[in-house]
Amino acid sequence: MTVQPAKAIAAFPVPKPRDKHAHVIRTDSEAIEIAHDVAAILAEGAAERDRERKLPYAEMDLLSDRGLLAITVPKEFGGAGVATGTLAEVIAIISAADGSIGQIPQNHFFMLEGLRLQGSPEQKQFFYKAVLAGERLGNALSEIGTKTAQDHATRITRDGDGFRLNGRKFYSTGALFAHWIAVIANNDDGKSTLAIVPRETEGITIIDDWSGFGQRTTGSGTTILDNVAVHPFSVVPFHLLFETPSSMGPHAQIMHAAVDQGIARGAFTEAVRFVRQYTRPWKESGLEHGYEDPHIISDIGEVKIRLDAADALLGRAARFVDEATANPTAETVAAASIAVASAKVAATEVSLLAGSKLIELGGSRSTLAEFNLDRYWRNARTHTVHDPVRWKYRVIGNYWLNGINPPRHGAI
Structure with a gap:
């Protein structure tokens, strides 16, 4: 592409202002409460949106209007400045309702963190104000x-x-x-x-x-x-975000883990509902209901245990990221990256397991297009190939066995 002659840029070009202003969330608890309210609305049309590939313009406006996309704006700039655990939980709650919508704000929050770390005071003031008004950053x-x-x-x-x-x-x-x-x-x-x-x-x-x-x-x-x-x-x-220790990498990755964890939660909830409502017992079992099948009961128990373990690892990783944010050193950032990698491994595996077990335990009826239950596994499999878990095992092992810190970038 040929570069045209220079043109003077007299003023910073800004988009047209939104015709309405967003609600401003003030606390972590309010963020969680609103996320649950919004998720309930998103869940109603999730299967249809995926089946017919209806892009969620109105749904993204809902997230903006309710203030969920501004929760990481620092308090000194008028935002809630929520803890990492709250951000991860909000993403997981939304992803449980609709995995696609849960992923969309990831790079929006990623860029807000980049501004916090490397933006000038004037850039922060300008862009944080825009986000608080409900504007969104795309990737x-x-x-x-x-x-x-x-x-x-x-x-x-x-x-x-x-x-x-x-x-x-x-x-x-x-x-x-x-x-x-x-x-x-x-x-x-x-x-x-x-x-x-x-x-x-x-x-x-x-x-x-x-x-x-x-x-x-x-x-x-x-x-x-x-x-x-x-x-x-x-x-x-x-480039400066990764030349010195910062929370940028683990902050980015914990959002990936939260999306997968949310998809796993959604698949598990749907599996329990579907089995209790539709699954029939195997004819040789002598049982009246599918939910009495001991094999189904055992599988549900296994998925729930792995889901709870992944939830615990996600919460633990968030605390490490908060420590690295408050005190960014080579040691705290490495520890945060390893904790987040562990959470990402667990979330990846349980999202795929839960999505697969939903279909297996639901039986033939669970494969019907009218239910669109395969979207959980498809969403999990698609999102979890963003960066390979096989490398996370290696990085985690090298850290604990050989004392080697992980590389500093957004993919660990």
Whole structure:
């Protein structure tokens, strides 16, 4: 793509303001309470949205309007500044109702954390105010065709007083529903840079071409950046987030774990309901009801034990992340990363188990399209391949056996 001549950028371009202001959540307990209220609404249409791939524009507005997408805004900027455990629990609650919607805000919160760590006071004031009003940040991070998922061919180059973005992104979760697009690109020095640009900026094209068999309504398709003008105010040195110890990596990963944990909770709840309502006993059992089958009872018990264990690991990991946030050293960040990796392993395995057992224990009737119960396993399998659990086992083992800290990046 050819870079056009420089154009003066007189003022920071902002999107049109929302026609209504969001509720501002003030406490952790209020965040949990509202998450449960919103989840009850989301659950009602989750099966239909997945089956017909209805993108959740109205549902994302609901999350914004109720204040759930601003809960990590620090208290000094008017937000609740909730604990990591509260953030993880909110994501899990929403994901239990609808795994796709639970994933959409992940990179929104990821970018808010990046601003907290590397944003200027003026950037924090501006973007936190926008988020408190109900505006959302979408993701244009990963690409297809690079050597690894962490490599970027997208470039941000100097253009007079500003910059220009050129590139092509995929897995753009949340971009379709966003007011701002957060783009990762390499600058003229080859350094990873974050640019947060208004969704309506000329040159941004978002294509709804996500075809994954799970997480079908996340809108995780293509974002094309064709000579997009970038005001200097919107640029953040992303590479600095991982050059020194910070909570950025474990903060990102605990949200992944929370999505999987929520999907597992939803699948387990549905399994109990379906078995009690529909499952018939095997003819040789001599039982009156499927829920009296000792094998089914045993399997339900196993899933619940693993679910509770994963919940405990998620809560434990959140405490480690809070410690690393308050006191970011090589030791606290490594400990947080390992604790979160353990939680992610447990959540991955129980989400796949619960989704599979839901179908197995439900019997043939559970495979009918009218119930769409396979969405739990499809969502879990799709989301859990974001980063391989097999590498987490290795990193955890190396930490405890050989005292080797994990690498600092967003994928551990």
